[in-house]
Every structure is written in structure tokens, then in C-alpha cells.
Amino acid sequence: MLLFSLLFISGNGSQANQNKPLAYSPAAEPEAAQEVAQKGFILQYPECVYPTSFGNRELRIYDEEPIAPTPVSILSPVHQAAQLIRTTHILSELPLAEPYTLRWRIGVGIPEQNPHLFPWPKTRPGWYLTWTTGARNIESSSGTQNNVTMALPDEEAIGMSFAPMVRVRQGNLHPDPQILGNLAAQNHGRTWLIGNEPDVEWQDNTTPEEYAYAYRCAYAVIKDTDPSAHIAIGGVSQVTPLRLAYIDRIWTFYASEFGERMPVDIWNMHAFVLREEADSWGVRIPPGFEEITSGMLWETDDHSDIMLIREQIVRMRQWMAEHGEREKPLIISEYGILLPESFGYPKHIISEFMWDSFDLFVDLRDSALGYPADDNRLVQRWVWFSSRYHLYESGDLYDSSGNPTILTRALNVYIEQHAE
Numbered sequence: 001m002l003l004f005s006l007l008f009i010s011g012n013g014s015q016a017n018q019n020k021p022l023a024y025s026p027a028a029e030p031e032a033a034q035e036v037a038q039k040g041f042i043l044q045y046p047e048c049v050y051p052t053s054f055g056n057r058e059l060r061i062y063d064e065e066p067i068a069p070t071p072v073s074i075l076s077p078v079h080q081a082a083q084l085i086r087t088t089h090i091l092s093e094l095p096l097a098e099p100y101t102l103r104w105r106i107g108v109g110i111p112e113q114n115p116h117l118f119p120w121p122k123t124r125p126g127w128y129l130t131w132t133t134g135a136r137n138i139e140s141s142s143g144t145q146n147n148v149t150m151a152l153p154d155e156e157a158i159g160m161s162f163a164p165m166v167r168v169r170q171g172n173l174h175p176d177p178q179i180l181g182n183l184a185a186q187n188h189g190r191t192w193l194i195g196n197e198p199d200v201e202w203q204d205n206t207t208p209e210e211y212a213y214a215y216r217c218a219y220a221v222i223k224d225t226d227p228s229a230h231i232a233i234g235g236v237s238q239v240t241p242l243r244l245a246y247i248d249r250i251w252t253f254y255a256s257e258f259g260e261r262m263p264v265d266i267w268n269m270h271a272f273v274l275r276e277e278a279d280s281w282g283v284r285i286p287p288g289f290e291e292i293t294s295g296m297l298w299e300t301d302d303h304s305d306i307m308l309i310r311e312q313i314v315r316m317r318q319w320m321a322e323h324g325e326r327e328k329p330l331i332i333s334e335y336g337i338l339l340p341e342s343f344g345y346p347k348h349i350i351s352e353f354m355w356d357s358f359d360l361f362v363d364l365r366d367s368a369l370g371y372p373a374d375d376n377r378l379v380q381r382w383v384w385f386s387s388r389y390h391l392y393e394s395g396d397l398y399d400s401s402g403n404p405t406i407l408t409r410a411l412n413v414y415i416e417q418h419a420e
Contacts, residue, residue, distance in 0.1 A: 041177070041178055045177060045217065045220055045221055045224070047216045047217050047219075047220035047221075048177050048217040048220070048221070050171060050213045050217075051213075054170075054171050054209075054210055054213065057170060057207070057287070059170065059205065060201060062201070062202040065202055065391065066280070066281050066282070066284070067274065067281065067282065067283070067338050067339075067392070068281055068300075068338065068339050068340065068343065069281040069300065069343075070342075071281070072391050072392070083390065083400060084112070084388065084390060084400050084402075085400060085401045085402050086112070086117050086402070087117070087402055088114070088116045088117060089116055089117070089118065089119045089120075090116075091115070091116065091119075091120055091124075091157075091158045092122055093157050093158070093159070094122055094124070094157075094158060094159030095156070095159055096126070096155065096156055096159055096160075096161055097126030097127075097159065097161075100374060100380075101126070101419075101420050102362070102415055102418055102419055102420060103123075103124070103125065103126035103159075103415060103419070104126045104127070104381070105126070105361070105362070105380065105381050105382065106125045106126060106127075106358070106381075106382065106384070106411075106415065107125050107126065107127040107128055107129065107163070107333075107381060107382060107383040107384070108125040108127075108128050108383060108384050108386065108387055108397065109128065109129055109130070109131070109334060109383050109384065109385045109386040109387065109389075110128050110129070110130050110386065110387045111130065111131065111386055111387070111388070111389045112130075112387070112388065113130040113132065113134070114153070115128060115153055115158060115160055115387075116153055116158075117387075117388075117402065118387055118388070118397070118398050118402060119402070119404070120158075120160075121408075121412050123411070123412040123413075123415040123416050123419075124158075124159065124160060125160065125384070125411070126159065126160060126161065127160060127161045127162070127163060127381070127383075128160050128161075128162060128163070128383075128387075129162070129163045129164075129165055129193065129333065129383060130162075130165070131165050131167070131196055132164070132165060132167070133150065133164040133165065133166060133175055133180070133183055134150040134151055134152050134162060134164055135148050135149070135150060135151075135175050135179060135183060136148070136149060136150070136151035147182075148175070148179050148182055148183065149183070149186060150162075150164065150183060150186065150187055162190075163190065163191045163192070163193060163333075164183070164187070164190060164192055164193070165192075165193040165194075165195075165196060166180060166192060166193070166194050166195065166218050167195065167196060167204060168194065168195040168198055168204045168206050168210075168211060168214040168215075168218075168234065169204055169205060169206065170205060170206060170210060171206060171207075171210035171211070171213055171214045172214070173214055173217060173218055177217055177218070177221045180218065180221050180222065181221045181222070181224070181225045182225075184221065184222040184225040184226040184229055185225040185226060187226070188226050188228050188229070189226070189228045189229065189230075190226075190229055190230070191229075191230040191231075191232060191266060192218070192222055192229055192230070192231050192232065193232045193234060193235070193268060193333055194214070194215050194218045194219070194231060194232065194233060194234050195211065195214070195215070195233075195234025195235075196234060196235070196334075197234070197235065197236060197237045197270065197283075197334075198211050198234050198236070198287075199236040199237055199243055199246050199283070199286035199287070200237050200283050200284070200286075201284060201287060203237075204234065205287055206287060207287045207288035208246055208247075208249035208250040208253055208288055209249075209253050209257075209288070210287075211234070211250050212250050212253045212254040212257060212258075212262070213257075215233065215234075215250075215254075215262070216254070216258060218231075219231050219263060230265040230266055231263070231264065231265045231266065232264070232265065232266035232267070232268040232331065232333070233247075233250075233264050233266075233267060233268050234268065235268040235269050235270040235332070235333045235334060236269060236270060236286075237270050237272055237274065237283045238269075238270060238271060238272045238273065238274060238283065238296075238312060239269050239271070239312040239313070239315050239316045240276060240295050240296045240312070240315075241295065241296075241315075242276055242285070242286065242289070242292065242295030242296070243276075243286065243295075244315060244316075244319055245289070246286045246288070246289065247319070248319070249288070250262070251323065264325065264328065265328065266328060266329045266330075266331060267316070267320055267325060267328050267329065267330045267331070268330070268331050268332075268333050269312070269313075269316050269330070269331075269332055269333075270332065270333065270334045270335055271309045271312050271313065271332050271334075271335035271382075272303075272334075272335060272336075272338065273298055273302050273303050273304070273305055273308045273309065274298065274303070274338075275296070275297060275298050275299070276294060276295030276296045276297070276298075277293070277294045277295070277297060278292075278293045278294065282298070300339055300343045300344070301344065303337065303338070303339050303343070303345070304337060304345065304349070304350075304353045306353070306356045306357060306360055309335070309357065309360065310360055310364065313330075313332075313360075313364060313378050313379055314366075314369070314378065316330060317330060317366065317369040317370070317378045318369060320369075321368070321369050326369065326370075326371070326372075327371065327372060327373075328371070329371055329373075329374070329380040329381070330371065330378060330379055330380060331379070331380055331381040331382065331383075332361070332379060332381070332382040332383065333382075333383050334383050334385050335357070335382065335383070335384070335385060336350075336354075336384055336385035336386070336394075336395035337350045337353060337394045337395045338385070338392045338394060338395070339394060340393070340394055341394065345394050347394075347405060347406050347407060348406065350394060350395060350407060351406055351407055351409075351410035354384070354407060354410055354411065354414070355410060355414055357382075358414055358418075361377075361379040361382050362377075362418070364377065364378045364379060365377050365378065366378060384397070384411070388400070388402075395407065397411065
């Protein structure tokens with residue numbers, strides 16, 4: 001559950017600027033939209049024209065994330081993050097993981113965005129995400145912005161491939177579609193994730209209808225500039241009946257609004273176990289469902305229940321099969337333990353959870369629901385949360401000094417013992 005504002009603190013521009021409505025956005029003024037159209041962008045991508053009625057929802061401002069019954073303060077994330085020791089490491093060379101191998105399946109979220117901040121052993125995850133596109137401005141010798149590109153380490157040397165994520169916020173894309181097109185043109189064949197927990201108010205906070213418009217725009221721009229790209233829908237925080245209704249509303253609205261089936265190359269979910277109740281702890285109620293006051297009323301003891309995670313995966317795969325999407329991959333782009341040790345989650349318990357979850361993802365098959373290209377497995381790839389994040393330290397693979405925790409050792413041993 002990566003705090004949305006960290007995206008901008010870490011180098012992609014100020015939060016204030018990024019939250020402003022963009023010219024192509026639902027909140028755009030007609031004059032601004034005409035200006036963009038004159039530049040040819042809207043003429044090229046009519047999919048990026050939104051109804052003017054969008055973008056006017058009143059947004060609640062959070063100074064705490066209510067994931068746990070004791071909320072986590074987010075008032076000064078810069079100050080808290082500054083306590084982390086950041087030392088870059090030269091990693092031993094390792095080839096990229098072959099598809100369907102264990103390393104290819106296992107990924108990690110890196111909130112600090114740089115894999116070289118950690119001394120990964122050779123038994124390292126085969127892919128990672130940073131909740132960003134990795135975009136950086138490249139300046140000319142005169143100091144003016146000349147280009148925008150992905151600032152990434154040599155993936156083929158460190159053996160970790162990067163999956164960019166386009167953020168959506170009340171229907172606005174970040175980065176904007178023009179920059180997004182440039183990035184896709186420079187980086188062929190990548191898997192792009194469109195949004196992060198749009199169902200959560202303090203994350204991408206997007207109604208199903210807003211999401212459908214944002215997704216359509218991102219899909220059109222990326223596929224036009226790189227037809228080899230793979231587009232994954234944004235992962236909802238957990239797949240409960242309430243969150244599945246959110247997904248279903250996206251799917252239904254897309255078809256009715258645009259007269260075509262929503263094109264999804266890769267289905268994506270998160271697999272947390274958190275309470276769904278208005279003004280309570282957990283993930284609360286999705287945007288656009290304000291008439292509902294509660295969903296799954298899970299308790300803190302349920303947070304690591306592997307069977308509840310299994311139920312979510314099966315529920316997602318059942319929905320996919322019912323909607324003719326069975327023959328698509330399913331990834332879990334974020335999961336883990338967020339609650340602190342005070343709620344019963346010390347590191348040794350979390351390491352057991354990690355192993356149990358890996359076993360579940362590798363072994364879970366169903367001849368009627370699974371992905372045929374992967375021996376009918378229900379899950380193809382997954383991302384552990386996280387390498388290190390100062391707001392939620394329970395699942396950290398590395399401590400504040402950059403030293404491996406017992407979770408890194410558990411991860412290493414699992415890969416060594418189960419490698420093909």
C-alpha cells in the first residue's frame with residue numbers, strides 16, 4: 001500500500017503540480033482542451049477526451065493511513081524517509097529470468113526505486129516495480145528539458161526486469177499521455193500496470209467510471225507507440241465481493257460507454273486481507289460506492305490467513321472465466337504483511353507466511369479456471385511488499401541501515417530450494 005505522495009517526493013515533480021488537473025483531463029477547461037487539440041494530440045488520441053463532468057468529486061485529505069487500527073501518520077514522509085541509510089551496491093551480474101521459472105514469477109516492490117540500494121544475493125527476485133514509470137527529465141547542456149526517459153539500471157546485468165506503473169488519480173494519468181507515449185516508444189515489450197489500488201481513497205482514488213476513461217486513454221497511447229506492450233489493469237487492494245463489484249462496474253461501463261470489450265492483456269490484483277468498513281481501519285469503501293457502509297469485516301488476526309488469500313485468487317479467476325478472460329495471465333502486483341508486530345506479526349511469523357504464500361501461488365491449479373499456457377496455474381507472477389518502506393516495516397526485506405532481514409534470508413532459501 002504505497003503512499004501516493006511518495007511518488008512525487010522521490011523525484012517525479014512536486015505533489016502539488018502533479019495533482020493539478022491536466023489539459024486532457026476530466027477537469028479540463030474547454031480552452032485548455034482546445035489548446036491541446038491544436039497541438040494535434042487530442043486529434044491523434046480521441047480516447048483521451050473525457051466528459052467535462054468528470055473530476056469534480058470532493059476529495060478527502062488524509063494525514064493518516066488507516067490501514068491498521070492504529071493509523072500511520074503520513075504528515076512528514078520526507079522526514080521519516082530521511083532516517084533510512086542509502087548506500088548503493090554493485091550487484092553481481094545475473095541474466096534475466098526465463099519465463100515461467102521461479103525467479104521470473106517472484107517480484108518485489110521497491111518504494112525507493114533503485115535496486116542498487118540493497119545488496120541482493122544471486123537468489124534475487126526476477127522483476128520489480130516502483131509504483132512509477134521510472135521517468136526522469138533529461139536536460140540539455142543549456143539546462144532546459146530536452147527529453148523524458150526511463151532512468152533504470154542495466155536490467156540484463158542485475159537480472160531484474162522493471163514493470164512501469166502509470167498512476168491514475170480521479171481519472172488523471174501520471175505521467176501525462178504525451179510523456180507516456182514517448183516512454184512506451186523508447187521501451188518496447190514492457191508490461192505496463194495502469195493504476196495502483198484505484199479502489200482506495202488514499203491511493204489512486206478513482207471511481208469505476210473515471211478508471212474506465214483513464215485506462216482507455218493509457219491503453220490507446222501505449223499500444224499505438226508500442227504494439228508489443230502488455231497492458232495490465234490496476235490491482236484493487238483485495239478481491240472481495242465488494243471489490244469485485246468495483247471491477248465489474250469498470251468492465252460493464254467500458255462496454256456500454258465505448259461500445260467495445262475492455263482490452264486487458266494481463267489481469268492484476270492485490271491480495272491483502274483488510275477490513276472493509278466506512279471510517280474504520282483497513283481499506284474502507286471504494287470510491288463510487290458511498291451508499292455502502294461495509295463489506296468483509298475481517299479482523300487483525302485474519303491478516304495472514306492463507307486460505308483467505310486463496311479464496312481471493314479463486315474468486316478473481318472465477319470472474320475472469322465467467323467474462324471470457326480465462327486465457328489471460330493473472331498477476332498479484334502487491335501483497336504481504338502490513339500490520340506491525342504489536343498485532344501479532346513478528347518477522348518469524350511473516351517468513352512462514354511468505355513461504356506458505358509462495359507454495360500457494362506455485363501449486364494452485366484448476367483445470368477449469370487456470371491459465372492453460374501455465375499448466376492451469378491460477379497465478380503467474382507476484383510482488384512482495386516490499387524491499388523497505390518506512391511506513392510499513394513489517395514485511396521489509398532490508399532494515400533502515402540496508403542490512404538483510406530474516407525475510408531476505410527466507411526468500412533466498414526458498415528460491416535456492418525450489419529453483420528449477
